Amino acid sequence: NDDMSFTYTAENFSGPIDLLLNLIESHKLSISEISLSLVTAEFLEYISRMETFDRMLVTQFLSVASTLVLIKARSLIPAIEVTESEEADIAELELQIKLYQSIKRGGEHIQTLVASGQSVYGRDSDWHEMHTFLPDDRITSEVLLYMVKVYRDRTKREEIPISTVTESIVIMPTVALSEIVERIEKTLLSGGSLRLSDISRSFGGDVRIQKSYTIVSFLALLEMVKNGIVHAVQNSYEGDIEFNPVNSV
Amino acid sequence: MTVFELEAIVFVAGSEGISLADLAEAFDIEDQEMESLVREMVDVISTSTRPYIPVVSKEVVRLVTKPEYSNLISKVKQTLDKSPLSKSQLELVSLLAYRGPSTKVDIDTLRGVNSVQPIKTLLLRGMIERAGESHGSTIYTLTQDFWEMIGVVDPSNLPEFAELHTTLVN
């Protein structure tokens, strides 16, 4: 797991799917649920260090992250319940990476073709050498009016910078992973223990935001477990997970 | 440079053709050599089965179809021309109707796409025509035939003209 040589700028990858495919390929894995669970940690590491604050892009990365965490959780705790829609998300992510792989391969072929300088050239049509007026009976002043209005509405639509659909979820990335880590650390270092269920409840509000924060917290805790700061205990097979600072165990 | 290489270039130059001077300069050869190469090309092509011949006029060389194909070509053109205008062609004539004569640059900017193709088609159908230049960009305008076709004598008689015209001009 020492292959962390890629740099953490958003420009290196065209999006989360590109990053995932790169991680999978750099480990010479095939695209599967298992390989996705293997690269989850690296993906999260990348997100936590991402320097872009393009809200749309961050949202897209986090949406993929939530599916990855689900996959990771299932690989660690086989009994975990996955809803039908979550199951579909997992299948879709796998498919998306496979499709993306085809697009990327096609892109490489096209790049080679452009570089090979084998362009062909056509010839402008000669039809216009013959001057005759060729009417189209469908055109009336009403058609012109309609077309101009369609044009006007289209240009208006294109001027709206971020679609309203994403507006509701972009609030989330404004809380950085580091802030959440800090908050969790404070609780743990003051000697207390934390339960995953408490963490998600503590965020309150919108269910989607709650879910996202829970994921981010869980990632932060996993990171701390990995670094030996925190100890995690699950008392019963499908029970809640309790986190304690290592020095208190 | 071979005769066939020269033919390839003249082919691509289309009906506008290419001047002997441009050819000589691009390939860094003497004018005289260029002329003899063009003569050679005329010989080769004229004796082949190709449906066109090279014509040199005013120091410009171009390929034109042989006269025996003229009737056939007009006949085909007439069959093709019944086709309705495409959406991008319609958009272009609508913009010109409500905005007034516009340069190629203006048209491209307004539509957000390169409009070479619809312009070409509309020119050949006689719906638009060139009307000078502004800042090095060709100005296009709708033809008299076009206005007669839609039965509007003056653009300001178009429905909702004032409002839409203002939107497009600014």
Added chain:
Amino acid sequence: MTVFELEAIVFVAGSEGISLADLAEAFDIEDQEMESLVREMVDVISTSTRPYIPVVSKEVVRLVTKPEYSNLISKVKQTLDKSPLSKSQLELVSLLAYRGPSTKVDIDTLRGVNSVQPIKTLLLRGMIERAGESHGSTIYTLTQDFWEMIGVVDPSNLPEFAELHTTLVN
């Protein structure tokens, strides 16, 4: 109708090309007969010294120069800006080339990111164009100029076309 008459028409039609259906209508012959005539023309031209070849793509036939003249012609004729495509532009043209015309929604879904920016740039570079709408989403397609630039006029001649196309369409 002779092969050379057909060649004359295709020559005049230029890079816009002419559809087999239009040809069949203009000459009042059966589609099948038209197809065999086109095949015959491809044979005749391909084995001649003509500097171009006929290419049939999506039922449209047009003449383009042979690839061996590419370097030479690029000296006198500039079509598209050949500066390198960015990563996201390359993904987008690859998607359209291997999958076929696609809506904005499909493009965004397949790439997993919003594609407003590369679409804008490619439209302005004349490499893609709008081709209608489906379920309120604009359909984009590659331009003829793009295909000529990469020297592949018929998509099915792209490397690994069958395999990648099948993956992307299903």
